[in-house]
Amino acid sequence: MSCQPARVMQSLFVHLTAHQSLVRAGTDFLAVTAAAGWSFFRVCAGRGYLMTDPSPKEIAPGDLIVIPAAAKVSLRASQLGDMRLCHFGVCPEQLTGFFTAGEQRALNTLISNPRHLTRVIPQDDAVAREHAELCRLRLGDPGVLVRSAMLSVAVRALRDILTQVPNAPASARGAEEKLAALAARLPESELLRRSAGELARECGCSERHLRRLFVERFGASLLQRQIEWRIEQAKKLLLDTDAKIIDVAGQCGFRSLGQFNHIFKQLTRLSPGAWRTAFALTKARYGRRHPPLCPRLATHLRLAA
Numbered sequence: 001m002s003c004q005p006a007r008v009m010q011s012l013f014v015h016l017t018a019h020q021s022l023v024r025a026g027t028d029f030l031a032v033t034a035a036a037g038w039s040f041f042r043v044c045a046g047r048g049y050l051m052t053d054p055s056p057k058e059i060a061p062g063d064l065i066v067i068p069a070a071a072k073v074s075l076r077a078s079q080l081g082d083m084r085l086c087h088f089g090v091c092p093e094q095l096t097g098f099f100t101a102g103e104q105r106a107l108n109t110l111i112s113n114p115r116h117l118t119r120v121i122p123q124d125d126a127v128a129r130e131h132a133e134l135c136r137l138r139l140g141d142p143g144v145l146v147r148s149a150m151l152s153v154a155v156r157a158l159r160d161i162l163t164q165v166p167n168a169p170a171s172a173r174g175a176e177e178k179l180a181a182l183a184a185r186l187p188e189s190e191l192l193r194r195s196a197g198e199l200a201r202e203c204g205c206s207e208r209h210l211r212r213l214f215v216e217r218f219g220a221s222l223l224q225r226q227i228e229w230r231i232e233q234a235k236k237l238l239l240d241t242d243a244k245i246i247d248v249a250g251q252c253g254f255r256s257l258g259q260f261n262h263i264f265k266q267l268t269r270l271s272p273g274a275w276r277t278a279f280a281l282t283k284a285r286y287g288r289r290h291p292p293l294c295p296r297l298a299t300h301l302r303l304a305a
Helices: 102-110 127-134 145-157 175-185 188-193 196-203 209-220 222-240 243-250 258-270 274-285
Strands: 007-009 020-023 028-032 039-043 046-048 058-059 064-067 072-077 082-088 119-121
Touching: 020 028, 020 072, 039 145, 058 072, 064 072, 064 127, 064 145, 072 082, 082 127, 082 145, 102 175, 102 188, 102 209, 127 145, 175 196, 175 209, 188 222, 196 209, 209 222, 222 243, 222 258, 222 274, 243 258, 243 274, 258 274
Parallel strands: 007 028
Antiparallel strands: 020 082, 028 072, 039 064, 039 082, 046 058, 046 072, 064 119
16 A cells, blocks of 8 residues: 655745745645746755656656646655755746747747646756756845846746747738737837837737737737736835835826726735735745755755654
């Protein structure tokens, strides 16, 4: 009779923040990603299994496990000893100035594509070795250096997806081709700053036709994506500054505080003030006190046997 896992624990997903977890021998670690986030786990010590159907995959020290958005994946430590993990999360929707609109679309489309499942990158792969270098960074290293290293690992691990984004055509003729060229060339934040009229003029078509093309290409209206983007900018201001909520609303392009409160609550189920309080507590607990990267100090999360 096989020994059942003694305990299961959910991983903490925080954008561009590294964590460590110790999984006791014979127990499971449940890695749960955010709805739009990707998780990257490195086995630092010990051995275990990625629990997949129809049979588990063995994971060894140095292996990198890539877990797509909205996934729930179990990592089981071997019965022979504990397994130590170093992991971090990346949420592309919080990087609208980094990914182009086309790259965002590719990453979002992948979520519902069963062909791209959780996968293991072996320890001798260049990306896995790069994650190993990330784990060797010291606590005193500048935070921007650590975050840049995380982004580098994430982008290289997802390169097979991102390379599916077509390059801008050399000479785009039709409105659809011109919109595709803009999406391939511009960061999503820059694309969404433009009005329907501006985009229509650049694409050489009417505003009505532009809006239809935008929905066909991105699966949502231009206005809807602009509102979502403004709310994401508002979240950053609420979390990273002490600005008044009415000032945040104005900086993010909302006409009134009432409109901002209504839309924010529609998308997040919390008022701006409640959201700031809830996530400020999370940041104070996990973000500002950056946990040590493996294998220098005690682990950040621990499973009792």
